[in-house]
Amino acid sequence: xxxxxxxxxxxxxxxxxxxxxxxxxxxxxxxxxxxxxxxxxxxxxxxxxxxxxxxxxxxxxxxxxxxxxxxxxxxxxxxxxxxxxxxxxxxxxxxxxxxxxxxxxxxxxxxxxxxxxxxxxxxxxxxxxxxxxxxxxxxxxxxxxxxxxxxxxxxxxxxxxxxxxxxxxxxxxxxxxxxxxxxxxxxxxxxxxxxxxx
Numbered sequence: 001x002x003x004x005x006x007x008x009x010x011x012x013x014x015x016x017x018x019x020x021x022x023x024x025x026x027x028x029x030x031x032x033x034x035x036x037x038x039x040x041x042x043x044x045x046x047x048x049x050x051x052x053x054x055x056x057x058x059x060x061x062x063x064x065x066x067x068x069x070x071x072x073x074x075x076x077x078x079x080x081x082x083x084x085x086x087x088x089x090x091x092x093x094x095x096x097x098x099x100x101x102x103x104x105x106x107x108x109x110x111x112x113x114x115x116x117x118x119x120x121x122x123x124x125x126x127x128x129x130x131x132x133x134x135x136x137x138x139x140x141x142x143x144x145x146x147x148x149x150x151x152x153x154x155x156x157x158x159x160x161x162x163x164x165x166x167x168x169x170x171x172x173x174x175x176x177x178x179x180x181x182x183x184x185x186x187x188x189x190x191x192x193x194x195x196x197x198x
Contacts, residue, residue: 010194011187015105015142021055022097026081027065029137030074030128045070057082057097073127080126081137088119105141110134111172131168139187146175146186155193 018025024046031045045068052067053059060082064075089100107117110124110131124134136147146152148171153163161174179189 008184008188010191011185014139014187014191015102018055018140019098021050022057022085022101023053023060023082024050024055025101025140026057026060026078026085026137027068029133029140030078030081031068031070032136033071033074033128033133057086057100061086071128077126077128081123081129084119084122084126087122091119101141105138105143109138109143109145111145111169131172139190144185144187146172146179146190148172148175152190152193 018028027049028041028046031049032041035041035045049055049065049068053063053065061079064079066075068075085097085100085104088104089095089097092100092103094100094103104119107120108114109120110116115121116124120134120138123129123137124131129137132147132149135143135145138145139147148168152175153171156171156174156178157163163171166174175186175189179186182189184192
């Protein structure tokens, strides 16, 4: 099965959506936790942050966005994730934030057989970051992955997959198998499930 051009386009653009604004990307990821994305996260968190700051990881790491109305752990979490990415860049001798993010996205993650790279594990160790937000961050950085969240579980359940029988890692493997069967990437599958749920 060939992917719908709309899904392919959305998937292709996913890793490019925050070029030059990787700090804003982190704000998006953490700000999207358990909130309505279109009506709340985009206008009240992402746009407000973008209006106030330069959008870089460096700025976010140094200046927690206390002006945003967020849960207690989210403001320091945003700055911590930005710092983890910068620390990875420093250790890898990278200074360009785009290169830092694209190289970090290719590191082994929690669903890989050998386990997560330390720089990926350091992100998931930040309070409030779970597997879904980690994979969302990886997607925005350019990785071919899927954000296994309530939306994905709902869509898979409606397709007849007994999601209650699986833990997160199992659902991720189901998604890999579905994407392979459909001959599409995981990001395309994510886009397909996202657009199907609108």
